Amino acid sequence: MAGFQGKSVLVLGGSRGIGAAIVRRFAGEGAAVSFTYAGSRDAAERLATETGSMAVQADSADRDAMIARVRESGPLDVLVVNAGVGAFGDPLEQDPDAVDRLIRINVNAPYHAAVEAARRMPEGGRIIVIGSVNGDRIPFPGLAAYAMSKAALQGMARGLARDFGPRGITVNVVQPGPIDTELNPADGPMKDIQHAVMAIKRHGRPEEVAAMVAWLAGPEAGFVTGAMHTIDGGFGA
Template identity: 65%
Template structure:
C-alpha cells in the first residue's frame, strides 16, 4: 500500500460510489483527506465519520465556490476530480439546460479545479481526473453529449501535463468502464447490454478504481503523465 501519511488530499465528488472508495483508500493510507459533495449530505456525513475525512459542501457547477474550495485547501499533494454527471437521450429532445450543466460539471469544473490546485500544489504533486471509456467509445445512441464531455477531458489532461510537468506535477485521467455505483448499478437494466461489449463480463468495483488512483498518486506514478488509464474490463477493446 502506498503511504500517504501527512499528504494533503482533496477529492472532488467523494460522498458516494467511486469517489467514496477513493476517499477510503487515501484515508486508510494516512492521508489528510477532504472531499466535496453536492446534495448527498447524509452519505457525506457518514463517510466523514467512518474515515476521519473532512466533508465540504460544494457544487462543482458553481465555479466560484469550486475555486475557493480548492484554494482553501492550500498546498495540495493530490487532487482527484471525480464529480460528474450523466445526461443521455435523444439529442433532439434533451433539455439544453441539463446539457449545459453537464458541461459545467464534467468539463469546466475539472479545468478550473486543476488550474487552481496547481497554483499552490507542492512539486511532484498529482492531478487525477476520473473520466470514462466513453471518451474513446460510445456504442449506444443517446450518448453524444456525455461522450463530448469525456473526450474534452482527454485534451485537457494532455495539455495540462505539459503546462505543469516542469514542476514534476503529473496530470492523468482514469477512464472506468461500467462500474457499480448509484449512477450505473451492477444490477441495472443496461447491465447485460454493457457486459455484452466486455471481455470481463461484470461491472468494476469502486475499490478497483481507487487502487489505480492510489498507484498514480504514489511514487511509482512519477513518470506517468498526460495519459488515459483505461480500466474497463475490455469494454473499449
C-alpha cells in the same frame, strides 16, 4: 498501510460510489483527506466519520465555489476530480440547460480546479480526473453530450501535463467502464447490454478504480503524465 502519510488530498465529488472508494483508499493510507459533496449530506457525514476525513458541501456547477474550495484547501499533494453528471438521450430532444450544466460540471470544473490546485501544489504533485471509457468509444446512441465532455478531459490532461511538467506535477485521466455504483448497479437494467460487449463480463468495483487512482498518485507513477488509463473490463476493446 501508510503510503500517503502526511499528504494532503482533496477529492471533488467524494460522498458516494467511486468517489467514496477513493476517499477510503487515501484515508486508509494515512492521508489528510477532504472531499466535497453536492446533495448527499447524510452519506457524506457517514463517510467522514468512518474515515476521519472532512466533508464540505460544494456545487461543482458553480465555478467560483469550486475555485474557492480548492484554494481554501491549502497546498494539495493530490487533487482528484471525480464529480460528474450524465445527460443521456436523443440530442434532438435533450434539454439544452441540462447539457450546459453537464459541461460546467464535467469540463469546466475539472479545468478550473486543476489550475487552481497547481498554483500552490508542491513539486511532484498529482492531478487525477475521473473520465469515462466513453471518451474513447460510444457503443450506444444517446451518449453524445456525455462522451463529448469526457473526451474534452483528454485534451485538458495532455495540455496541462505540458504546462505543469517542469514542476514534476503529473496530470492523468482514469477512464472507468461499467462500475457497480448506485447510478449503474451491477444488477441493473443495463447489465446484459453492457456485459455483452465486455471481455470480462462483470461490473467493476469502485475499489478497483480507487486502486488505479492511488497508484497514479504514488511515487511509482512519477513518470506517467498526460495519459488516459482505462479500467473497463474490455468494454472499449
